[in-house]
Amino acid sequence: MPTATVARLPGYLRVLHGLTADGVVTTSSEELAAGAGVTPAQLRKDLSFLGSYGRRGVGYDVLHLSEQISVVLGLTTQRRVVIVGIGNLGHALASYSVFAERGFAVVGLVDADPAVVGTTVGGLVVQPPAALHDVVSGSDATIGIIATPAAVAQDVCDELVAAGVVGILTFAPRALRVPPHVDLRAVDVASELQILAFHDRRRTGTGA
Numbered sequence: 001m002p003t004a005t006v007a008r009l010p011g012y013l014r015v016l017h018g019l020t021a022d023g024v025v026t027t028s029s030e031e032l033a034a035g036a037g038v039t040p041a042q043l044r045k046d047l048s049f050l051g052s053y054g055r056r057g058v059g060y061d062v063l064h065l066s067e068q069i070s071v072v073l074g075l076t077t078q079r080r081v082v083i084v085g086i087g088n089l090g091h092a093l094a095s096y097s098v099f100a101e102r103g104f105a106v107v108g109l110v111d112a113d114p115a116v117v118g119t120t121v122g123g124l125v126v127q128p129p130a131a132l133h134d135v136v137s138g139s140d141a142t143i144g145i146i147a148t149p150a151a152v153a154q155d156v157c158d159e160l161v162a163a164g165v166v167g168i169l170t171f172a173p174r175a176l177r178v179p180p181h182v183d184l185r186a187v188d189v190a191s192e193l194q195i196l197a198f199h200d201r202r203r204t205g206t207g208a
Contacts, residue, residue: 001072005046009069011036012043016066017101028059075103080141082108082165084156085148086116086126089171093145094122107139112152129159136163146170157184 015035019027033043047060050068070076081104083090093099094109109126111117117128127135135141144160146153146168153172160168167183170176173191178184 001049005049006073008036008038008042008046009073011038012046013066013069013073013075016062016069019062020066024062026059027062032060070103077103079104079143080107080139081105081143081145082110082132082136082139082141082160083145083147084110084129084132084160085146086111086113086119086121087147090145090147091121093147094124104143107141108135110135112148132159133163136160136165141165143167143169146172146176148172150174 012032015032016027018035019032029040029043033040036043038046047065050072081099083094083106086094086109090109090111094106096106099106106122106124109121109124110129110132111126112129117126119126136144142165144157144163144165144167146156146160148156150172153170153174154176157168157170157176157178161178161182166181167185168176168178169185169187171187171189173188176184176186
């Protein structure tokens with residue numbers, strides 16, 4: 001399955017969950033595509049990789065399609081997550097209730113600040129860096145979230161890999177290196193804002 005298709009599946013699942021909450025049983029490719037921000041043709045092509053083509057004149061069964069996408073994304077089994085860096089961002093992530101709704105459980109929190117260690121966030125006690133390996137192994141976590149300053153992000157990444165996680169989501173504004181068996185996703189908010197600023201300048205002609 002193409003990487004671009006995989007990247008769009010969570011959007012389709014989000015729309016489907018919304019339709020389910022509204023009591024909708026079937027949906028058309030047009031309705032689902034509009035909610036996900038893609039064209040109907042793109043939607044149908046993406047869903048064909050799942051073996052789901054819908055029924056002419058009827059559309060897609062919302063619950064069945066949700067289950068198909070959940071299986072492909074590996075969401076039928078709850079994924080356990082450890083967050084490293086419990087500053088403002090890490091604190092917000094630890095308290096983010098949508099994780100549980102999407103099949104993820106935050107099971108461990110780690111921070112290097114002595115003033116933060118021992119505090120409770122989202123029902124979990126923040127542990128020191130020395131306890132990271134035990135936190136990961138003791139909770140069977142497979143995903144780590146890095147919400148630390150950039151200067152220590154690679155060290156944290158290495159520690160997470162050594163502890164056994166196989167997926168890392170980083171918010172640190174720097175490039176990280178991981179071994180081939182570990183998947184890495186990066187979210188750089190500042191860079192995304194800079195891209196928006198570029199497009200805004202092109203539209204308005206300001207800041208040249």
